[in-house]
Amino acid sequence: MLVVMKTDATPAEVEAVAQRIRELGYTPHVIPGATRTAIGITGNRGPEGRDALEVMPGVAEVIRVTAPYKLVSRETHPEATCFPVAATHVGHGFTVIAGPCSVENEKMLLETAEFLVRQGVKLLRGGAYKPRTSPYAFQGLGEEGLRLLAKARERTGIGIVTEVLDVENVDRVEEIADVLQIGTRNMQNYSLLRRVSRASKPVLLKRGMAATLEEWLMAAEYVVSGGNRNVILCERGVRTFADLTRNTLDLSAIPVVKQLSHLPILIDPSHGTGKAAYVPSMCLAALAAGADGLIVEVHPDPSHALSDGAQSLDFTTFRKIYAALQPIAAALGMTIQ
Ligand code: PEP
Numbered sequence: 347m348l349v350v351m352k353t354d355a356t357p358a359e360v361e362a363v364a365q366r367i368r369e370l371g372y373t374p375h376v377i378p379g380a381t382r383t384a385i386g387i388t389g390n391r392g393p394e395g396r397d398a399l400e401v402m403p404g405v406a407e408v409i410r411v412t413a414p415y416k417l418v419s420r421e422t423h424p425e426a427t428c429f430p431v432a433a434t435h436v437g438h439g440f441t442v443i444a445g446p447c448s449v450e451n452e453k454m455l456l457e458t459a460e461f462l463v464r465q466g467v468k469l470l471r472g473g474a475y476k477p478r479t480s481p482y483a484f485q486g487l488g489e490e491g492l493r494l495l496a497k498a499r500e501r502t503g504i505g506i507v508t509e510v511l512d513v514e515n516v517d518r519v520e521e522i523a524d525v526l527q528i529g530t531r532n533m534q535n536y537s538l539l540r541r542v543s544r545a546s547k548p549v550l551l552k553r554g555m556a557a558t559l560e561e562w563l564m565a566a567e568y569v570v571s572g573g574n575r576n577v578i579l580c581e582r583g584v585r586t587f588a589d590l591t592r593n594t595l596d597l598s599a600i601p602v603v604k605q606l607s608h609l610p611i612l613i614d615p616s617h618g619t620g621k622a623a624y625v626p627s628m629c630l631a632a633l634a635a636g637a638d639g640l641i642v643e644v645h646p647d648p649s650h651a652l653s654d655g656a657q658s659l660d661f662t663t664f665r666k667i668y669a670a671l672q673p674i675a676a677a678l679g680m681t682i683q
């Protein structure tokens with residue numbers, strides 16, 4: 347932090363601020379200027395104490411000079427984070443996670459898992475616990491859905507990515523999942539973030555639909571600071587005035603997050619656009635823009651899906667887009683995981 351004093355601040359006021367900084371346990375560095383004095387602060391780990399300094403006589407403003415997130419920042423960890431998940435790695439190459447929005451029944455799940463494995467996909471998505479806008483909509487199969495996901499892995503060897511909706515179901519989900527997904531609505535559910543920070547599995551943290559990049563990185567900081575370093579960020583679209591897509595997929599988040607953080611970032615073009623017809627171009631764009639992968643909704647019969655059918659790809663379209671990713675990945679010197 348940097349305290350900027352008013353132009354008419356007296357030497358006594360400057361000294362009082364410096365003294366207060368010492369009381370906070372930090373070191374003040376008084377920097378006299380032509381028109382005003384500034385006081386640099388070192389030894390602080392965050393913006394704590396900012397409010398106390400802001401109200402002191404003679405203070406014009408207190409400026410934050412370092413990011414409030416530490417452990418997830420590139421500054422503290424310049425190398426990109428990469429970790430193993432099931433039979434693949436995230437953060438190394440381009441990871442494709444695919445599958446239905448919800449686990450609906452055994453037949454559709456196994457059919458999807460088998461299809462994806464034939465394509466070369468190593469991670470299956472599918473919600474057993476679903477956060478639905480309407481309480482009357484399909485809420486997911488719950489424990490039965492988890493059992494089916496475990497069966498899909500047993501049968502095909504595919505890794506499982508599934509959502510944890512609340513603190514109470516983390517234990518059960520953790521038993522079967524390879525990655526715990528935190529949905530957009532829960533990005534700032536701090537008790538859930540704290541719980542998954544103690545989980546033994548990586549966390550896929552979706553961006554809140556109205557969250558700034560900084561709020562999202564702070565949410566990731568909760569997970570990492572609690573002890574779980576294996577966090578995957580996932581941009582899934584934010585709310586704007588767009589009326590012809592479900593959300594606005596913020597692809598510009600990719601280079602920004604890459605600059606600010608060492609964590610891998612995946613793109614969810616399904617929730618980002620809300621329409622299957624727009625998903626393929628966003629898949630290609632995500633790869634070209636430097637994302638670490640995709641999480642895409644795929645369903646054997648989208649017109650009969652119990653959730654998010656309109657944005658789910660059928661097998662034929664998925665096969666085509668998966669093939670179309672290959673030459674772009676090759677041109678970028680990347681492999682599809
Ligand atoms: C999902 O992945 O099916 C889902 C509910 O995602 P989001 O939290 O991004 O809406």
Ligand code: MN
Pocket residue numbers: 447448617643653654
């Ligand atoms: Mn969905």
